[in-house]
Amino acid sequence: MSKLTMRFWGVLPAYTVMILLMIIPLGIIFYVSLMTSDPYGGYKPLFSLESYTQILYNYDWDNNLELNFQYLLIIGRTILLSLSTAILCLLIGFPVAYYISRQRKEVKPVLLYLVTLPFWVSMVVRVYAWVLILSNDGVLESGLRLFGFVDDIDSLLYNNGAMLTGMIYSYIPLMILPIYASIEKLDPRLLEAAGDLYSTRIQTLYRVIIPLCKAGIVSGFILVFVPCLGTVLEPILLGGGKTMMMGNLIQNQFGVSRNWSFGASLTILLLCIVLIFLFLQARRAAKLNQGAN
Amino acid sequence: MTKAVQIKGVSKKYGSYQAIKKVSFDIHDNEFFTLLGPSGCGKTTLLRMIAGFETPTTGNIILHGQNIENLPANKRRVNTVFQNYALFPHMNLEENIGFGLEMLGWKKDKRECRVNEMLKLVHMEQFAKRFPSELSGGQQQRIALARALAPEPEVLLLDEPLSALDLKLRQAMREELQDLQRQTGITFIFVTHDQEEALAMSDRICVLAHGEIQHLDSPINIYENPTNRFVADFIGDTNFLDVNVTGSNVHATSIETPLGINIDVPASGVKVGQDAVMSLRPEKISINKSVDGVSLPGRVMHRTYMGGYTHYTIQLSSGADLRVSMRNNISNNINYDLNEAVTLGFSPASVRVLGE
Ligand SMILES: Nc1ncnc2c1ncn2[C@@H]1O[C@H](COP(=O)(O)OP(=O)(O)OP(=O)(O)O)[C@@H](O)[C@H]1O
Ligand SMILES: [Mg+2]
Numbered sequence: 001m002s003k004l005t006m007r008f009w010g011v012l013p014a015y016t017v018m019i020l021l022m023i024i025p026l027g028i029i030f031y032v033s034l035m036t037s038d039p040y041g042g043y044k045p046l047f048s049l050e051s052y053t054q055i056l057y058n059y060d061w062d063n064n065l066e067l068n069f070q071y072l073l074i075i076g077r078t079i080l081l082s083l084s085t086a087i088l089c090l091l092i093g094f095p096v097a098y099y100i101s102r103q104r105k106e107v108k109p110v111l112l113y114l115v116t117l118p119f120w121v122s123m124v125v126r127v128y129a130w131v132l133i134l135s136n137d138g139v140l141e142s143g144l145r146l147f148g149f150v151d152d153i154d155s156l157l158y159n160n161g162a163m164l165t166g167m168i169y170s171y172i173p174l175m176i177l178p179i180y181a182s183i184e185k186l187d188p189r190l191l192e193a194a195g196d197l198y199s200t201r202i203q204t205l206y207r208v209i210i211p212l213c214k215a216g217i218v219s220g221f222i223l224v225f226v227p228c229l230g231t232v233l234e235p236i237l238l239g240g241g242k243t244m245m246m247g248n249l250i251q252n253q254f255g256v257s258r259n260w261s262f263g264a265s266l267t268i269l270l271l272c273i274v275l276i277f278l279f280l281q282a283r284r285a286a287k288l289n290q291g292a293n
Numbered sequence: 294m295t296k297a298v299q300i301k302g303v304s305k306k307y308g309s310y311q312a313i314k315k316v317s318f319d320i321h322d323n324e325f326f327t328l329l330g331p332s333g334c335g336k337t338t339l340l341r342m343i344a345g346f347e348t349p350t351t352g353n354i355i356l357h358g359q360n361i362e363n364l365p366a367n368k369r370r371v372n373t374v375f376q377n378y379a380l381f382p383h384m385n386l387e388e389n390i391g392f393g394l395e396m397l398g399w400k401k402d403k404r405e406c407r408v409n410e411m412l413k414l415v416h417m418e419q420f421a422k423r424f425p426s427e428l429s430g431g432q433q434q435r436i437a438l439a440r441a442l443a444p445e446p447e448v449l450l451l452d453e454p455l456s457a458l459d460l461k462l463r464q465a466m467r468e469e470l471q472d473l474q475r476q477t478g479i480t481f482i483f484v485t486h487d488q489e490e491a492l493a494m495s496d497r498i499c500v501l502a503h504g505e506i507q508h509l510d511s512p513i514n515i516y517e518n519p520t521n522r523f524v525a526d527f528i529g530d531t532n533f534l535d536v537n538v539t540g541s542n543v544h545a546t547s548i549e550t551p552l553g554i555n556i557d558v559p560a561s562g563v564k565v566g567q568d569a570v571m572s573l574r575p576e577k578i579s580i581n582k583s584v585d586g587v588s589l590p591g592r593v594m595h596r597t598y599m600g601g602y603t604h605y606t607i608q609l610s611s612g613a614d615l616r617v618s619m620r621n622n623i624s625n626n627i628n629y630d631l632n633e634a635v636t637l638g639f640s641p642a643s644v645r646v647l648g649e
Contacts, residue, residue, distance in 0.1 A: 194381075197440070198397050
């Protein structure tokens with residue numbers, strides 16, 4: 001067999017899986033998004049861009065298009081909450097990753113295991129635990145009351161803050177692990193060299209460690225930001241269904257609202273947001289690489 | 294002569310392992326000082342304690358009169374050239390060289406001026422905007438030097454800086470390093486396990502083994518008058534023969550050798566009856582040439598042609614083997630054949646008697 005055919009058979013399984021599970025379903029979604037929605041559920045095979053216009057406009061009583069901020073608000077909230085989650089995860093995760101990498105050989109695997117421990121428990125259970133912590137008369141409130149810090153807290157649950165807390169909690173391991181990996185790869189001699197050249201610890205952090213861990217930071221950011229965009233659980237359990245995010249919106253279209261076309265077009269929009277973000281990131285990385293090589 | 298660095302009773306323990314055993318010595322200002330020793334003898338450990346990457350278990354390190362053993366590395370006016378260069382991969386050469394100056398708070402224009410000066414010093418002006426990954430090993434080496442020299446350290450530490458280079462480049466860099474040291478007048482502390490490098494470059498050499506100083510002196514004295522068997526063996530090539538010391542005074546030591554002769558050689562500290570060896574360097578022995586001293590008949594057992602030199606192994610009638618090294622110059626271009634009968638000659642003044 002020639003090298004080329006060998007390679008073909010080698011990658012065939014991977015491509016098959018990708019085409020079956022990624023490309024075809026995406027194609028179907030894209031197709032559905034271009035069809036007319038059927039008021040009785042599903043869609044009619046009639047081409048229409050209505051489901052896309054629906055994102056921004058709705059029809060008023062006289063059947064005129066009218067701007068509608070309802071969905072934009074949800075999209076904006078989704079992006080904002082996801083960005084905040086990723087940024088806060090970075091701010092918390094970097095010191096944690098750095099701390100772990102400074103520990104002795106025997107301690108590191110234990111700490112890393114602890115970081116990944118929540119993954120062993122179902123996502124629903126983990127998020128629900130926060131409901132128990134944050135709810136009225138929950139663990140946090142009764143704890144604070146016990147020590148006399150507060151009398152009565154209005155609402156810890158069912159707001160953006162609760163959602164943010166839950167999302168940070170759910171996704172922070174995905175920030176810590178890649179950053180840890182990149183810090184571990186750092187040549188300790190570079191840190192010694194920086195110290196040798198009169199830089200303080202803080203200066204070494206900003207001038208040497210962070211720039212050289214950029215790859216880990218960026219992949220951590222993407223690993224947190226992207227799944228946050230599509231998160232469903234936290235808004236339901238911690239947002240109380242009052243504050244929706246795109247994931248819930250899409251879920252609703254395929255569920256209770258029975259508007260498949262609209263759901264599909266929202267999915268495509270979400271995908272585009274992710275792709276734009278990744279594209280911007282890739283361009284920045286390419287520019288950085290150009291500088292470094 | 295003022296002292297740049299004083300090492301006073303410094304020892305270093307890693308767990309229960311004693312890497313450095315209470316050593317004391319001084320390094321002079323403007324000196325090219327070399328720490329030489331086999332792998333694992335503690336050279337790097339000693340250097341890292343001077344740089345501030347390790348703290349001594351006991352003892353003091355004094356830099357121009359100031360105790361520095363407890364100062365962090367960034368507070369010591371000492372810079373290091375690392376073995377693997379450790380250039381910052383995300384900075385171009387200018388930024389690398391300017392890093393120390395920036396950390397010291399130099400203004401931008403002053404910094405640029407100094408960086409250019411440094412680039413010129415190491416002949417790398419045209420590469421200023423390149424990144425370390427775009428350089429050859431030798432070029433990275435030069436930049437590492439420039440980066441460490443830029444902040445004008447009181448002492449420059451170099452940990453086997455030439456070991457990653459190929460032979461030709463290594464020899465060229467030796468001279469460059471020596472020139473740099475003379476031009477800048479900065480004290481160099483140079484670590485190597487290559488004795489040739491040490492002999493070629495140093496003002497003084499400190500030979501270490503097992504965390505202890507074996508001999509500290511000028512290259513000539515280390516080579517010609519080694520203090521013990523280890524130093525004689527480690528530096529250069531030599532013939533060792535077990536001898537009996539039959540007499541010893543301040544002028545000479547009398548020995549009975551396995552060559553079947555008794556000779557008087559330069560005085561050593563070795564006492565009568567003590568176990569001792571004599572050391573005779575291969576190039577101090579002549580073949581078929583009349584010399585003032587000892588003449589011994591023998592046969593050529595082995596010959597290795599090295600270009601500039603030929604190495605012979607000669608078996609003497611007493612049964613002992615001696616290695617002899619002959620320079621192949623104009624007046625001395627004879628090759629001796631295997632099994633050819635020859636007469637060896639050497640002067641007792643070239644013999645050194647060493648305790649174990
Ligand atoms: N961090 C450490 N922990 C434990 N032992 C160490 C440590 N650093 C060095 N040692 C030990 O101390 C001894 C001296 O090491 P050092 O690195 O100073 O040797 P060296 O003379 O520089 O050798 P080489 O020529 O191979 O570089 C070695 O036996 C080494 O195993
Ligand atoms: Mg070493």
